[in-house]
Amino acid sequence: MANRDTIVAVATPPGRGGIAVVRVSGPAVPDIAAALLGTLPAPRYATFSRWHDAADSLIDIGLALYFPAPHSFTGEAVLELQGHGGDVVVAALVERIVELGARRARAGEFSERAFLNDRIDLAQAEAIADLIDAGSRRAAQAALRSLQGEFSQRVNATRAALISLRVYVEAAIDFPEEEIDFLASAELRERLEDVQQRLASVLAAAEQGAVLTRGLTVAIAGRPNAGKSTLMNRLAGHDVAIVTPVAGTTRDLLRERIEIHGVPVELIDTAGLRDATSDAIEAEGMRRARAAIARADHVLFVIDAAADPQGESFAAERGALPEGVPVTLVMNKSDLAAACAASVTPPAAGAPLRIAISAATGDGIPALGAMLVASAGQSDAGPGAFSARARHVDALRRAARHLDLARAQLQLKQGELAAFELRAAQQQLGEVVGDVTSDELLGHIFGSFCIGK
Numbered sequence: 001m002a003n004r005d006t007i008v009a010v011a012t013p014p015g016r017g018g019i020a021v022v023r024v025s026g027p028a029v030p031d032i033a034a035a036l037l038g039t040l041p042a043p044r045y046a047t048f049s050r051w052h053d054a055a056d057s058l059i060d061i062g063l064a065l066y067f068p069a070p071h072s073f074t075g076e077a078v079l080e081l082q083g084h085g086g087d088v089v090v091a092a093l094v095e096r097i098v099e100l101g102a103r104r105a106r107a108g109e110f111s112e113r114a115f116l117n118d119r120i121d122l123a124q125a126e127a128i129a130d131l132i133d134a135g136s137r138r139a140a141q142a143a144l145r146s147l148q149g150e151f152s153q154r155v156n157a158t159r160a161a162l163i164s165l166r167v168y169v170e171a172a173i174d175f176p177e178e179e180i181d182f183l184a185s186a187e188l189r190e191r192l193e194d195v196q197q198r199l200a201s202v203l204a205a206a207e208q209g210a211v212l213t214r215g216l217t218v219a220i221a222g223r224p225n226a227g228k229s230t231l232m233n234r235l236a237g238h239d240v241a242i243v244t245p246v247a248g249t250t251r252d253l254l255r256e257r258i259e260i261h262g263v264p265v266e267l268i269d270t271a272g273l274r275d276a277t278s279d280a281i282e283a284e285g286m287r288r289a290r291a292a293i294a295r296a297d298h299v300l301f302v303i304d305a306a307a308d309p310q311g312e313s314f315a316a317e318r319g320a321l322p323e324g325v326p327v328t329l330v331m332n333k334s335d336l337a338a339a340c341a342a343s344v345t346p347p348a349a350g351a352p353l354r355i356a357i358s359a360a361t362g363d364g365i366p367a368l369g370a371m372l373v374a375s376a377g378q379s380d381a382g383p384g385a386f387s388a389r390a391r392h393v394d395a396l397r398r399a400a401r402h403l404d405l406a407r408a409q410l411q412l413k414q415g416e417l418a419a420f421e422l423r424a425a426q427q428q429l430g431e432v433v434g435d436v437t438s439d440e441l442l443g444h445i446f447g448s449f450c451i452g453k
């Protein structure tokens with residue numbers, strides 16, 4: 001990596017601020033530092049310095065920090081300049097550093113270099129972006145755990161167990177006289193089961209981590225006037241949606257990001273669903289509502305329990321709801337006497353979970369929140385989770401499938417085919433931490449970072 005060019009970017013967000021940090025990384029850093037600061041600062045000491053432009057007029061005064069290679073975030077020589085946080089000053093400083101031989105960094109390029117120089121693996125690099133984007137404290141803590149390598153260690157431990165199993169199987173294939181007995185041996189079966197169990201446990205944790213990282217999307221649906229917008233406002237804690245007794249008040253989708261027990265949740269209030277309408281705007285609203293429902297992680301189907309204690313509005317809509325999206329029936333308006341019947345009638349077998357609330361008074365809202373978080377598999381049991389992405393979950397699931405196939409091949413005493421599946425499983429685990437990656441994947445991951453990270 002020694003021949004790379006040198007990159008520069010502002011690491012702090014644009015606009016006015018107390019300070020702004022400009023970061024430079026690459027082989028030209030010692031020369032650039034010497035030219036800009038007059039001398040190369042002592043490594044890792046905050047050095048007060050003055051920065052001049054080509055005409056020797058002062059750009060800014062600030063602190064310089066020099067990290068010689070390889071002891072830096074990127075593994076290259078790095079210079080960090082902390083100057084005054086104003087766009088004009090920062091632009092002039094970056095301009096000067098470009099004149100001195102650096103080029104402007106692409107999004108995520110510092111993290112990409114840290115990855116390419118083996119300072120962090122791919123899952124750790126992704127955790128940096130997930131930490132910056134975290135939608136709750138709990139999501140941030142999970143990202144920090146992944147950044148410190150907890151997720152990668154679990155994946156690597158599974159991979160190590162898998163590799164030793166592979167060695168075992170492939171050695172047996174080389175001795176065909178003994179192969180058949182060996183492939184049927186209890187020891188081999190137990191070792192494979194051990195790898196499968198490890199993988200299942202990482203996968204379960206990664207699935208939870210992915211929910212925490214991405215957040216839950218919850219669509220609020222139901223007939224007009226059921227109280228959807230009132231529920232949205234209640235959960236959000238302020239008036240997001242307009243509430244009136246007039247059916248058809250909500251026309252478009254309304255989105256609001258909230259946090260329930262540390263889980264980031266995006267709430268979507270939708271237009272009420274009913275059979276026919278001659279209003280083109282309402283029809284489009286319903287179309288958007290159905291699209292949002294189809295994409296949601298969970299649907300809260302709100303029912304005016306005073307007007308519809310048997311939940312007939314849900315029965316009518318049920319067939320149109322997409323399969324696989326969990327639905328909870330929210331029996332609303334429990335403050336009205338007529339609604340009470342709904343909460344005492346037991347739900348029919350196989351019917352979705354029902355929960356009685358009053359969006360108007362707030363009754364039952366904590367239980368609803370707890371139910372949502374629990375249905376996403378998130379317990380309140382405290383720390384332990386690490387962040388993960390859909391990409392990781394997919395790779396781990398593919399690895400699990402290959403292990404299932406390997407097991408089937410072993411039962412058929414097909415040593416070569418079993419070995420092939422084990423190799424494929426190992427490859428999938430490698431993709432999580434970035435041992436096997438394509439340029440396209442790297443471009444996709446780092447391109448979604450911010451510039452200067």
Ligand SMILES: Nc1nc2c(ncn2[C@@H]2O[C@H](COP(=O)(O)OP(=O)(O)O)[C@@H](O)[C@H]2O)c(=O)[nH]1
Pocket residue numbers: 222223224225226227228229230231242243244245246247248249250272332333334335336357358359360361
């Ligand atoms: N008594 C009572 N009225 C409610 C409750 N929730 C909503 N409402 C009323 O029902 C009407 C329709 O509410 P809204 O939230 O606009 O329903 P949406 O069409 O489903 O969005 C409004 O007059 C609300 O004040 C509730 O829990 N109890």
Ligand SMILES: [Mg+2]
Pocket residue numbers: 228229230241242249250270271272
């Ligand atoms: Mg509404």
